[in-house]
Amino acid sequence: MATGTLLRWLRDGQNAFNAALHDLAEELDRATDPTNYQRRREVLRSWSLSSEIWNEIITRLPPVPGPVRPNLDDRVRQEASAFVWAYVTGGEPLFAPRHVEAEQPPEVRQVWRERRANTWFQLSRPDALNHYTALRRLLCQHGDALIEKIESGTSTPIR
Known part of the structure; x- marks a missing residue:
C-alpha cells in the first residue's frame, strides 16, 4: 500500500470514527433519563x-x-x-x-x-x-x- 493511500485511509477512517462518535454523543444528549x-x-x-x-x-x-x-x-x-x-x-x-x-x-x-x-x-x-x-x-x-x-x-x- 502506498504511503498516500495509507494516509488517505487513516484520515477517512478517522473522520468516519469521529462522525460516529459525534452521532452517538448527540443521541445520548437527546435521550431521556437512563434506565436505572x-x-x-x-x-x-x-x-x-x-x-x-x-x-x-x-x-x-x-x-x-x-x-x-x-x-x-x-x-x-x-x-x-x-x-x-x-x-x-x-x-x-x-x-x-x-x-x-x-x-x-x-x-x-x-x-x-x-x-x-x-x-x-x-x-x-x-x-x-x-x-x-x-x-x-x-x-x-x-x-x-x-x-x-x-x-x-x-x-x-x-x-
Missing part, C-alpha cells in the same frame, strides 16, 4: 409472581388443543417470575430471586433446579410452541406494567 436497572433490582429484590397474579395470567392463555395440558404449576410460576425479573431488570435470570422455590422442601428444590433450563428455553426461544409464545407475551405485558410502576414511583405494592 439497579433501582429496578432493588424494588424487585423480594418479588415473585403471586399465586393470584399467576392464575390471572394463565387463565388468559389460549386453549391448547388435544388431551395433553401444559404444566403450569408452581415450578413454572417460579421460572415465569425469573423471566419477568430478567425482562424488567435486564439481569441474568440465574440471579433472579427464587422465593417460590425457597418455600419448597430441599428435594423439590433440587428437582426444580434440574428442570430450570428447559422452562427457560421454552420461554425464550424464538420458535416456541404457541402456548409458550402466548405465555411469554403475557409475562412481558406484566413486566411492562411493573416497569411503569417502578419508573413512576407509585406507592402501590409491586406485584
